[in-house]
Amino acid sequence: MIEEIKKRRTFAIISHPDAGKTTLTEKFLLYGGAINQAGSVKGKATAKHAVSDWMDIEKERGISVTSSVLQFQYGGCCINILDTPGHQDFSEDTYRTLMVADSAVMVIDASKGVEAQTRKLFKVCAMRHIPIFTFINKMDREARDSFDLLDEIEKELGIPTCPVNWPIGSGKRFAGVYDRETKKIDLFEDTMKGTRVGTMKEMALDDPEIGDYVSEEAMDTLQEEIELLDGASAAFDQDEVDAGQLSPVFFGSALMNFGVETFLNHFLAMTTSPLPRMTDQGLIDPMQEKDFSAFVFKIQANMNKAHRDRIAFMRICTGEFEAGMDAWHVQGGKKVRLAQPQQMMASERKMIDKAYGGDIIGIFDPGIFSIGDTLTTSDAKYAYEGIPTFAPEHFARVRQVNTMKRKQFIKGINQIAQEGAIQIFQEFNTGMEEIIVGVVGTLQFDVLQYRLKHEYNVDIILENLPYEYIRWIENAEIDINKIRGTSDMKKIKDLKGRPLLLFINSWSIGMTLDRNEGLELAEFGRS
Numbered sequence: 366m367i368e369e370i371k372k373r374r375t376f377a378i379i380s381h382p383d384a385g386k387t388t389l390t391e392k393f394l395l396y397g398g399a400i401n402q403a404g405s406v407k408g409k410a411t412a413k414h415a416v417s418d419w420m421d422i423e424k425e426r427g428i429s430v431t432s433s434v435l436q437f438q439y440g441g442c443c444i445n446i447l448d449t450p451g452h453q454d455f456s457e458d459t460y461r462t463l464m465v466a467d468s469a470v471m472v473i474d475a476s477k478g479v480e481a482q483t484r485k486l487f488k489v490c491a492m493r494h495i496p497i498f499t500f501i502n503k504m505d506r507e508a509r510d511s512f513d514l515l516d517e518i519e520k521e522l523g524i525p526t527c528p529v530n531w532p533i534g535s536g537k538r539f540a541g542v543y544d545r546e547t548k549k550i551d552l553f554e555d556t557m558k559g560t561r562v563g564t565m566k567e568m569a570l571d572d573p574e575i576g577d578y579v580s581e582e583a584m585d586t587l588q589e590e591i592e593l594l595d596g597a598s599a600a601f602d603q604d605e606v607d608a609g610q611l612s613p614v615f616f617g618s619a620l621m622n623f624g625v626e627t628f629l630n631h632f633l634a635m636t637t638s639p640l641p642r643m644t645d646q647g648l649i650d651p652m653q654e655k656d657f658s659a660f661v662f663k664i665q666a667n668m669n670k671a672h673r674d675r676i677a678f679m680r681i682c683t684g685e686f687e688a689g690m691d692a693w694h695v696q697g698g699k700k701v702r703l704a705q706p707q708q709m710m711a712s713e714r715k716m717i718d719k720a721y722g723g724d725i726i727g728i729f730d731p732g733i734f735s736i737g738d739t740l741t742t743s744d745a746k747y748a749y750e751g752i753p754t755f756a757p758e759h760f761a762r763v764r765q766v767n768t769m770k771r772k773q774f775i776k777g778i779n780q781i782a783q784e785g786a787i788q789i790f791q792e793f794n795t796g797m798e799e800i801i802v803g804v805v806g807t808l809q810f811d812v813l814q815y816r817l818k819h820e821y822n823v824d825i826i827l828e829n830l831p832y833e834y835i836r837w838i839e840n841a842e843i844d845i846n847k848i849r850g851t852s853d854m855k856k857i858k859d860l861k862g863r864p865l866l867l868f869i870n871s872w873s874i875g876m877t878l879d880r881n882e883g884l885e886l887a888e889f890g891r892s
């Protein structure tokens with residue numbers, strides 16, 4: 366069992382939309398033998414329809430709101446890729462997915478550098494101190510200067526970088542990458558637009574035939590850049606990589622299938638098996654703990670409209686899972702049967718019999734699980750550390766059209782909030798009358814409206830509010846009524862009565878902190 370767990374590599378791919386996350390994932394699958402031809406599983410055209418047809422709204426909008434997990438074997442490892450929705454309208458689920466990854470691969474478009482969504486997702490990874498690997502993609506197109514790109518990553522994201530390989534030109538002049546460890550050049554060759562696995566041609570720097578592949582000018586530039594790099598960039602240090610304090614960087618082209626195999630090989634050697642996790646009884650290490658344990662990080666409702674059934678997705682942390690086994694549901698305080706276990710493949714769900722620490726499974730949920738819940742067969746009945754609440758960036762006041770339907774409205778909105786798709790708040794000083802909804806991506810407003818109508822038969826009106834920033838108040842002792850804010854600040858509370866502040870612009874947050882000595886504001890809510 367421990368051997369099985371050691372083989373697991375569970376990571377998320379993060380990127381701004383269009384940087385090449387889907388293409389890179391597809392190439393991984395190609396190398397893993399999970400698909401025979403690029404485009405057959407996760408080609409963009411098919412991904413739009415196939416990944417999930419659970420919710421009609423996804424079909425209507427052609428967007429995948431849900432994320433899936435892709436599992437395949439490669440190089441003696443069992444790889445779980447956590448696929449996060451790539452659309453701009455991403456949701457809190459995207460953030461939560463990062464809470465179950467043991468490492469992350471950050472895909473950056475070489476012509477664009479660090480973009481908004483990469484920045485947000487990176488922040489969550491950095492908070493967890495997990496190893497972060499950088500793949501600078503689209504080198505087959507005109508790219509920005511490689512040194513500038515590294516500089517931007519270091520300055521914008523605050524993580525030192527260590528290039529494992531270095532590109533020779535870009536766009537039409539892209540000749541390949543230089544491996545800094547082996548001191549050899551991997552030559553770029555046409556892989557028919559990446560539809561087949563390319564044979565890698567490796568050559569030493571001083572190979573007399575190198576001139577046939579790389580121009581003299583490009584070789585001179587490379588020599589200069591290598592010298593510069595050796596002098597300027599951080600040295601590779603596995604401990605720093607493990608602690609998320611140094612990001613190994615690779616260059617390549619996912620589309621042309623160049624540099625993907627090298628990346629995969631280095632990445633699997635540098636990344637980590639399932640890591641220990643914190644519980645209320647201290648760290649639980651998958652290499653020591655024999656009992657099964659897992660925590661719920663996502664709840665997908667509406668799988669079958671007639672039954673309003675739900676699937677709870679969990680990350681197995683330790684031990685072995687067997688279909689139909691019983692486990693202790695810590696938060697519910699009782700034993701439950703883990704029925705109908707399934708794993709997600711890009712386009713299909715398959716039933717499974719066994720799974721191990723590091724794997725992600727979905728379990729039938731009769732409506733008893735909440736995000737963050739722990740399941741274990743251990744007598745110690747420990748609970749894994751909760752999942753933080755992430756800051757919504759869009760807010761709206763919500764009212765039901767028919768005031769007679771207040772009960773259904775409250776029930777529906779609470780249930781949807783419990784699944785973690787939206788967050789609900791109230792005015793600070795009034796009762797339950799006014800409800801304010803906060804979401805990470807605006808698509809969730811549509812999902813809310815749609816689900817309330819179809820599942821609870823309630824029509825609602827959403828009135829957008831101008832706020833973009835929410836802050837949790839860290840000091841419990843502070844008198845909320847005495848907080849002196851800016852004119853654009855609004856005081857609200859969550860369902861547990863905890864006070865929060867809303868702001869229209871980030872500048873006001875600084876002003877409010879200046880005006881209230883000792884006030885501590887947080888971007889993540891403690892669960």
Ligand code: G4P
Pocket residue numbers: 380381382383384385386387388389409410451502503504505506617618619620621
């Ligand atoms: P995403 O999941 O991060 O959103 O990005 P995705 O892989 O879907 O890629 C976005 C676009 O960038 C796609 O083009 C894809 O073909 C292209 N692309 C990905 N990797 C590379 C690369 O290494 N080099 C080049 N030149 N292009 C790359 P599209 O035209 O939007 O879609 P499609 O019609 O080609 O599928």
